[in-house]
Amino acid sequence: MDVLREQAEEAGKFDLERIRSLISLESRQYVQRFEASPHDSFLDPILSEFLFGPAFAREAPETSGESLLKSYDKPAIFEALSHKPAEYWTALLKSEFVEKPRATLVGIPSKKTSDQLQSEETARVEAQRQALASAEPTLDSKTIIAGASSALPEDHARTKLQATKWVHSSEFKSLLDQHAFEVEVAEAANGMDAPESVLKSIQQPDMKNIQLISKETANIHTNPNAKIQIDMVGQAQMVDIRLLYQVDFEKVPLDTLQTLPLFVELAFELPLRKSRLGAAMTAQETVTKCTNLFNTKSCSFSVGMRGRFGLGFFGTNALVFVAKVEKARAEEALAFLCRIKEDSQFTEEKLKTGVNRLLNAIPEQKRDGQALCATGFSALAYREMEVGTNGEKKLLPPPQKFFSWPWLNAYLTNIKNAASSSAAFTDVLNALNGLTAQITQLAVQIGGDLADRDRLHALFANSSDLFEGHTAVTCWRTFALEQATILQPEDVKGSTTIRGVMIPCASIESNFLRISMRTDILDFKHPDYVALVTATECFTMLEASFWRKIRGRGLAYGYGLSLSPMNGLLEFYLSKTANPVEAWEEAKKIIDDYTNTLFGGSPDVVDETIALNAAKSGLVFGLVSEVESVPDVLTSSFFDLMARKPKDHFQQFTKTLEQVTPAAVRRVTEKYILPLFASRPGDVKSDADALAGIQSHPVLSLACPANQSEATGKALRDAGFKVLELSVEQLETVGADLQGWPKLQDQVRRC
Template identity: 25%
Template sequence: MATGFSRLAPLQLTGMTVRVYESETTGLRAMLLETGEPLCSLHVVIGTESDTSEWTHKDDGLPHTLEHAIFLGSELYPYKGVLDKLANRCLADGTNAWTATDHTCYTMQSAGHEGCLNLLSIYADHILYPTLSDECFLTEVHHVTGDGENKGVVYCEMQGRENTSASLVDGKVLELLYPNGGYSAETGGKMANLRSLTNEQVRRYHRENYRPDNVMVILSGTASEAEFLRELEKVEERIQAKGYTRGSSGFDRPWSHPVPPMSPAGTIGVLSAGLPKEGQPVVVEFPSEEESTGVVSLGWRGPAYHEHATWAQLSLLWSYLTDSAIAPLSKALVEVESPLCSRVSPADEVFSEGYHQVWFRDAKCDTIDKLPTAFFDVISEVLQNFDLDRMHVVIRRRRRKVLEALERSPSRAAISHVIEHFLYGPRGVPPAEEMATLASGIDKLPHFAAAERLSAEEWVAVLKRFVVDRPCVAVVGRPSAAQAKAIDAAVKERQAATCAAMGAEGLAEAARKLQEAVAFNEREIPAHFLNAVPVPSYASIQSIPVLTIRGGKHLDVAPNSGVGVPPDVASSILAALRESRAALPPHVAPSFAPFWTEWAHVDTAFVTVAIAIDTASLSAEQRLLLPLYLDTAFKLPCELEDGTLLPKDDFVSGLQADTVRYGCELGLLRASLDQAVSFNLQLELGAEGEGFALALQWLRRALYLTRPSATYLKMAVQRHLAGVPAAMRNGRGIASVLNAALELDTLKSNRVSSHPVRQQHFLNKLLSQLGTSDGAAQVIAQLADLRTALLVASNMNVFVATDLTKLSHPFETLAAALLPPAAASALPLPEASAPLSRLCEGHILSGKEGQAAVVALSAIETNFLCVSAPGLGPYSEDHAALLVAVEHLTALEGDFWVKLRGAGLTYSYFVRPSTDTGRISFGLFKCTDLIGAYTAARKIIVDYASGASTITELQLEGAKSTVAYTIISSTSTRLSAAATAWEAAFEGKGVDYGRWLLSAMDEVSVADVLHAIKRYIVPIFDASSNLSASCPPNKLDTVCQGLESLLGLGVRKLHEEELQSFFGTGQEEPVAPPAVSVTTTSAFAFSKQFKCECPKCQPADAPSL
């Protein structure tokens, strides 16, 4: 054990052992969470308080700018990018960080613990002793371009966030709750502040806050105490070598001073304590040409940090009020014929004195001002009629959720509570007291047990104390077309003023300084830095044992499944399932024959049951009904088979009482394969496996026995319509669905048909129909037809993941649940079952090429781009090489990171091969200069294709390591491992696809990667690709002209009010783009310049690019 660290008595908690250490010399604190997870997580936390002083303003964004600057080099590793390049060699997906209101956290996750341990001391050197060079500040934080525009990575990020409805409303809530002090700081930085921020301020903030006694190192996973302390000692030795000792900085612990009071009564936006509330909400405008819906948030000051039991009670109360269709607030404000909003959702932050709030999303602007009063009317009713039985249901369900989260990922379940304890937990107290406080923060189960003993009167007292008898802040966010125009005009005026003030010489000097800064940042890193850590072997990484058994009438173990499961256990389970299948009664077996089942045996205390349903046979009209059908599947009255009517509220209440989670959505368990719909439930399995039968009972009711009514359908339609404006303000979502509309057969695509913009016309039609009895009957009949079309046995694949040794009579139970009621099925049944084979979007590609569309959205200030080109299938000989190529290009500190993000052109980007569609996509996210970023990305690819750039063996190792992490992490939990095997089958992959891919990747060479770039990535930038983008209105002409010039094809120019005509009503194809007078480029003309000459491409019958 490292002698410089004192050790507190370890905690034994559900799912983990917690060990805490503190340096007696430097004050550095550390924690080891022994969880046994295959993924190891490293978190380095710094308490960061941002307040106004004589040298800074709390909205300057100093915590956030430092979060970025830390990665740009350290005293011992003084090169930008060395940290992430080393992380890429550690079986990790690089490094990451976040800036919260009260802390900054630097993270890393690796497959196995060797990678995290190898990088710990190097990571710590960057955090504690960064270079903070002026060149890095210029590119990473803020600079003025030669055209007079404001850019920089941090600036770009905040430009995409500052004027969103959520950011503006939440900022005003915090400003009213915490008018003084750092809890209302915009720690990301407001754009006006970032424009005047200096690097000297950043350096000073680092000196005052990034002190060893204000740092906590947290490691979780499989590392031993000895291994952790050995690496921690290296960090301690470095700190001591710098001469730092505990308390020598002279600065107080962040957040150690009393929290100033909230805004006083009489302030606009503050509602008085007690009922009725006095005062008026404050209105905040956000930019949007669509002015029909807004957002409302109410907030209160909450308990102190150490009141863990009270925080648990408050969280449970908000679940009671909002968690389902029968929760009081949802029932009164959402699930009504004239809803005031589409969603009600709570939120909170546990500060030294925290806050809690509730959000009302998609609130109709003509009634938005009624929401605060309506909220307190509901609260008044709850005070008079508190339902203790329902609260017990809420508590027990929360307990199940916590247990499932601890089983799935103990470190993720614990990390926020560990950070809160570091920031606000007691110091200078006996060790037993400190550890007791830590245990109370992490382990919620005792608090739930105590909460279940509270009486209705005691719950009412909690509600009064924290919601009724405290002042409340109320903020109404209203959309404003005028605000959108004003922001647009302000950007143009600012650029013009900058150009005038700087003059031609000043702008040229700014461009020169930027160019020099980029060159400085990109200077070559000496090789000895880049191989400072070894690449761990992934052969020793623990995997989750999963046994997959699948089939119809005949069941068998899936090939190469069951690694890690004892052979005798596997044989016993297979025999039991076959015996149960053979035991089906003669009158049941023929009807059950078409069902294909998949059984996954995992070591779990829960059972997950899911049904995948093929939608290929649906008509265009039926496909448009899918969102409504799925939304209401678990929220309708139910007629049981004995004729008993289960009202909607009882149906939902029963589900809440029995389940961990339930749902029905497009795609499967992990939101993959949108051409399927799925129903799924998760329950506690129980000692005798009783959860399996209970899950199937609820599944049967949702599939077959619910009874739609005009009233409930109208509520759902209005809720969906209310979500359309928010979808129109989502630049990334619009660009993505535009691309899908170009790529796919829109009449067959679930993804396109279900998008709110495509749905809008159809939903208005439904709403009109539901207003009359004849129309309502027609809609209900259409839903019945849709259910009949979907629930055909040969369209349905069943998935069960649990401890299969605990199930009794599994097939008898399954058949009883899935066979339709006698009156519901008259269709002839196939004689044999088969796995579904049409769930991939590759089956519905439109075959269109060279299509481009750009839409101007008033609510966004940055650009979003999505481009698609031909890709490949899962077992292509080039697939592993393509994955390595993509990782090399897009990795942290890879080419795209340095030359797109590092140059301030875009905040983020992606290149994504899809085996679902057989296509490859390229995208830009929060992009300040779309044409500049696109051009820079294309040049990167051209340089590789032409031979101007190449890949070193060291870079190849790093890219392979990160791809290996991605493959391993996709199956790092029990359910993800089981679900991956199930979902893989629909794409033609084996259950061991990950292992096959790792093996194939081992053989990938530099030549293979360069071949993949030429063959599959170069065509992304060809005129044959399909391209979509969203941009601010003032950028529309520039973007379209730039793309037309680059690609030589016509670009359809759209304003947001034209999106409906682009998408059509859903029963016909979108309107074709008008002819554009642009010189066209033949398909693949660009990519043919870089034809691959490698041996793979030499045969005469090889496809030509």
């Protein structure tokens, strides 16, 4: 509030340039949204007008449509705001903030408070259970039970004795049995398959009639300092720029690798030193320049990084800069992105800022069930990297380790506790300022308008100075993909038991489950890839078995069965489930019934061909939706490149998809999906069959409410799982140890 008062008191102190810079950014992003999502961009103002606008007012509606047209002309509104004087903004600050102070506080119970609440609730429930167990049935309890069944005989005397006798009578039991049967009938009715008439009405799309947005790709081979690819699409209004600096784990010291999360956090907020690329800039000047220049920007370690804590599937050995800019400023943006990487300087103040910002974000991870589940999986899935020559080999933690919150919490806390003048603090600062100089292998991808072909090529005609000191990445395939090793078959011989960890947490109210297994499908050209993706769609699509029998019955809010050919993982997951074992057993029964392996039951009553056609339609729709707009095409072109997709992936996928038969779906279900649900010996035909298409045993990670951990653990063990229970504190301790993940994996093997 003191800052706001100071800004509002005197117009001369107001940062007018900064507010104009932000207005310009908002205006550019508004135009960008029309290109990226034209349907939503046009629809949203219409819906707003319908709900709130004067055109639909009950009294005296405005019929000219002027208000709707104005809502589409936001650039004009932004332009008018950009010319407002400082007095306008200071008056607005004063009237809306200083004179009308408002605050919202969101409180999250501490662990101590959560434990206390849990303890009190457990004691209350136990006391109630004891009281009910020792008391005889009363008239009230009888009336409640009988009222629920709507069958209380009128001639029963309303006495405690007779009520007690009636509750224990065969008549009462018969009524309960009758209503239990009615519940089963209702559940069966609600769980019926969609009518065949509905499924038959779904027309399988004709692949030949699908018109995709055309794209042209060019590779520049004249620059020795960078591997360059340009993707061009007609009518593109913006330019996408991606710089990928490959990290050589053999050459970059471990102490330097650990600083990557700090650099990623503050990459666009650092002062720049004077260099051949430009004059020195303060941190504020860097921020202002980024706001004025880029529509969107990001820095990450790996492509598709999942927030601060975790890596993406693509390029897990790359420092990645991404920006979207206006066409006219493409050259300027490319040069400035290079400056961010080359000239950034960490100061003592910025290091402390980065440390505090990351530490402040970590407590939320400890209260997030999905984040805990993901952390548990990472601890089991990734092994140490072997680097170096034959004579000097060494083991390094996987890059996923350096971006996990348990490791960062310990690492950053040590930095925070070190005095600024200490050797430990100085070493981190020096490592950060020397980081980018040790990352010199470069690849560049540009996406833009086909009409600007010559100009895009000219970006690199004189780029030797821009990329000086770098060497071109030899091949796009040298960027590593995320490789989860999990538990190999030889690690736990003679067993198909699902092993894993259960993480009780006092601050979550539902369960998050993840069961993963590595298959031999590590390529989009694998002969079983399309059939297996089709099989997963058959089970998970709208109105399919999982949707009706897991979500439809309230067993879980979210569910999934997916395959990633980037790392070979086949995964079943549940989110926000009250009973993860019951939901998993329902999924297992669906798979078992379909393959006729265990129960000898018949497949779903819906004709397989009809369900298969619906699944094929869904897959084609998903493929098309990924490239339905110009920005989508440019983005997917880059992701396809990083994922090793063939250039004709869409055509080959749809061609193979047409040939997938019910027999093929049944075969891959038995070969791949069934072993994912094999919790006991005998759940598959034989161990040899279970391992035929997989390269690891299924691994489980479960985050559950702490007050349900005892019951959940027993249910898991009864279902055949081998589970190691870890508290959040124990998970943090394991993650903080450089050798913690290998130690945990060894414990899980032996549990």
